[in-house]
Amino acid sequence: MSAESRTTTVGSTPTATVEGATVRYRTVTALDGVHAEFHPGTTALLGPNGAGKTTLLSLLSTARRPDQGAVSLLGAPVRGRAEVRRVRERIGVLPQSFGYYPRYTVREFVEYAAWLRRVPSAERSERVREALSLVEMERYADRRMGALSGGMLRRAGIAQAVVSRPALVLLDEPTVGLDPAQRIGFRTLIRALGERSAVVMSTHLAEDVAQVCDRIHVLLESRLRFTGTSAELCAQAAGNRGEPLDGSAVEAGYLAVVERNGASV
Numbered sequence: 001m002s003a004e005s006r007t008t009t010v011g012s013t014p015t016a017t018v019e020g021a022t023v024r025y026r027t028v029t030a031l032d033g034v035h036a037e038f039h040p041g042t043t044a045l046l047g048p049n050g051a052g053k054t055t056l057l058s059l060l061s062t063a064r065r066p067d068q069g070a071v072s073l074l075g076a077p078v079r080g081r082a083e084v085r086r087v088r089e090r091i092g093v094l095p096q097s098f099g100y101y102p103r104y105t106v107r108e109f110v111e112y113a114a115w116l117r118r119v120p121s122a123e124r125s126e127r128v129r130e131a132l133s134l135v136e137m138e139r140y141a142d143r144r145m146g147a148l149s150g151g152m153l154r155r156a157g158i159a160q161a162v163v164s165r166p167a168l169v170l171l172d173e174p175t176v177g178l179d180p181a182q183r184i185g186f187r188t189l190i191r192a193l194g195e196r197s198a199v200v201m202s203t204h205l206a207e208d209v210a211q212v213c214d215r216i217h218v219l220l221e222s223r224l225r226f227t228g229t230s231a232e233l234c235a236q237a238a239g240n241r242g243e244p245l246d247g248s249a250v251e252a253g254y255l256a257v258v259e260r261n262g263a264s265v
């Protein structure tokens with residue numbers, strides 16, 4: 001295994017670990033022997049379309065199990081149904097697109113998520129209030145889901161993901177489709193989430209990575225090809241020392257990793 005295909009330990013206990021994970025969909029190998037650790041704070045999964053980001057998130061959410069390799073979540077290996085049940089309530093997921101009843105209000109939508117994740121009924125309304133406050137949607141609590149804008153829908157999606165106070169929050173391309181002002185608001189929100197949980201977000205947007213993420217995993221053609229901080233990714237580009245640490249520096253570092261691995265974007 002090359003040094004680049006294995007993550008470095010960064011001091012804290014990982015919230016999630018993927019060891020040598022391979023996932024196949026019939027003839028397609030979506031992940032190929034991936035080793036990765038996910039720590040408290042915010043980690044980006046960066047990579048082109050089809051690199052395997054959503055598949056890696058599906059291992060972390062317990063929606064899939066690897067065909068080979070192992071996954072540990074919240075401190076213990078996840079092998080069978082009992083372990084899946086134990087951890088699932090402590091994992092919050094915002095998929096790329098999610099279903100909802102358009103006639104539900106935002107509050108009902110988040111309450112339903114709290115019920116599904118077995119938040120005790122005595123605590124439910126307080127937790128719903130807390131989740132809506134985190135995403136600054138208290139004043140839209142009685143609005144119907146079917147009447148929300150794209151940005152509000154994403155916020156409601158995050159509220160349902162965090163209502164059980166999860167230790168691990170998985171966000172699949174959370175800022176896609178948002179306007180620039182909404183994106184800035186979202187980055188603040190995601191940073192705040194990273195202060196209380198391990199947040200893993202897949203993205204194509206270098207500026208999101210520069211502004212939000214503590215660590216970055218670059219996936220290329222089903223393999224993990226880089227793990228490090230934003231500054232370390234920036235430093236992958238010749239002559240780039242990571243200052244200023246902005247979207248273009250992250251993009252240059254990312255493209256250097258792509259080029260070195262002979263991948264296409």
Ligand SMILES: Nc1ncnc2c1ncn2[C@@H]1O[C@H](COP(=O)(O)OP(=O)(O)OP(=O)(O)O)[C@@H](O)[C@H]1O
Pocket residue numbers: 025026028029030047048049050051052053054055056
């Ligand atoms: N249900 C499925 N059946 C067959 N192939 C699949 C399935 N889901 C994903 N794949 C394939 O697995 C590979 C990885 O897909 P995945 O969705 O994990 O990539 P991604 O990095 O999230 O892509 P994107 O950025 O486009 O969302 C791709 O080649 C994809 O076509």
